[in-house]
Amino acid sequence: MNSGVKTLGQFIIEKQADFPYAKGELSRLLRDIAIAAKIVNREVNKAGLVDILGDLGTTNIQGEGQKKLDVYANEQFISALSSGGECCIVASEENDDIIYIDSAVSHNAKYIVCIDPLDGSSNIDCNVAVGTIFSIYRRKSTNGRAALEDVLQKGTEQVAAGYVIYGSSTMLVYTTGKGVNGFTLDPSIGEFCLSHPELKIPEDGTIYSINEGNYVHFPEGVKKYIKHCQVEDAGTRRPYTSRYIGSMVADIHRNLIKGGIYIYPTTAASPGGKLRLLYECNPMAFIVEQAGGKASDGSSRILDIDPVTLHQRCPIFIGSARMVRQAEAFMQGNAAAG
Ligand code: P6P
Numbered sequence: 001m002n003s004g005v006k007t008l009g010q011f012i013i014e015k016q017a018d019f020p021y022a023k024g025e026l027s028r029l030l031r032d033i034a035i036a037a038k039i040v041n042r043e044v045n046k047a048g049l050v051d052i053l054g055d056l057g058t059t060n061i062q063g064e065g066q067k068k069l070d071v072y073a074n075e076q077f078i079s080a081l082s083s084g085g086e087c088c089i090v091a092s093e094e095n096d097d098i099i100y101i102d103s104a105v106s107h108n109a110k111y112i113v114c115i116d117p118l119d120g121s122s123n124i125d126c127n128v129a130v131g132t133i134f135s136i137y138r139r140k141s142t143n144g145r146a147a148l149e150d151v152l153q154k155g156t157e158q159v160a161a162g163y164v165i166y167g168s169s170t171m172l173v174y175t176t177g178k179g180v181n182g183f184t185l186d187p188s189i190g191e192f193c194l195s196h197p198e199l200k201i202p203e204d205g206t207i208y209s210i211n212e213g214n215y216v217h218f219p220e221g222v223k224k225y226i227k228h229c230q231v232e233d234a235g236t237r238r239p240y241t242s243r244y245i246g247s248m249v250a251d252i253h254r255n256l257i258k259g260g261i262y263i264y265p266t267t268a269a270s271p272g273g274k275l276r277l278l279y280e281c282n283p284m285a286f287i288v289e290q291a292g293g294k295a296s297d298g299s300s301r302i303l304d305i306d307p308v309t310l311h312q313r314c315p316i317f318i319g320s321a322r323m324v325r326q327a328e329a330f331m332q333g334n335a336a337a338g
Helices: 008-018 025-046 068-084 121-126 212-217 220-230 248-258 277-290 321-331
Strands: 055-059 065-067 087-092 111-119 130-138 160-166 170-175 180-186 191-196 207-209 261-264 294-296 316-319
Touching: 008 025, 008 180, 008 191, 025 068, 025 111, 025 130, 025 160, 025 170, 025 191, 068 087, 068 111, 068 121, 068 130, 087 277, 111 121, 111 277, 121 130, 130 248, 130 277, 160 248, 160 277, 170 191, 170 248, 170 277, 207 248, 212 220, 220 321, 248 261, 248 277, 248 316, 261 321, 277 294, 277 316, 294 321, 316 321
Parallel strands: 087 111, 207 261
Antiparallel strands: 055 065, 111 130, 130 160, 160 170, 170 180, 180 191, 261 316, 294 316
């Protein structure tokens, strides 16, 4: 291996010094997640060649049809977290209730993992990028079995968060609260290698990501913000670019690299927003804030929302700080188009 290449494992060990109180548990937990991501990546990459495409004929608590790969990915992450021994509870988009990891090695594990094992999976059958999103908390309770109260913590309490994007290449991007780093999977050695050190999102951008098919039912502020994005002033300003993949991880990852905003507001079908707070909005908000961006529900910081239920949803405006502030101004009626 090229001596200049740093693997995820080497990086995690190097950064362990950032957490003097940690005895390596978080490092091992991150490595467990990376192992499962490599296994899921192998199946995602050969989807279409094996009988793993398409629907399973079941629905999850969200009422969404489960894809075979959704369930496969969920099983892989739960298995890796169970055998790794550092996690005591998993909260997954694919499971109605929290999953207690009661294996012998995990009985006094102190970490909670909230996960969307395969986000955007409706895109799998048409070969569009999909992702895994994870959020890690330390349990609050100090004795006995961890419980739902240990899971329902504010986003500000996260000790780590990350995503895997299974796209033209497979990347793992994560933060432990000390910046954001991106690792690209090198299939020739089966390792995630540091490729995007200290990722920072541009302060401003000209890409907006939103499903405009829901325009009629958008809040007025969102409609005005979209018109603001489309304004063309001869000589001074070109219209923004609209990019919407239908896979949150892919849209937010592109905006992280190039600058931009991703918005999933309230809609007729999702009056409380579509994206889930614990395993989609909070982890992506932690990452984007750590990269210098902003994430709100249109008025309040995502990370400050007090969770009440496991699968609760919220509207989300996330990306370049100036764009999110502008969208919030429209939502609060304090901005004019143009
Ligand atoms: P719509 C995928 O189901 C997802 O949770 C996000 O990844 C994506 O951005 C959004 O929902 C797409 O939703 O309603 O635009 O198809």
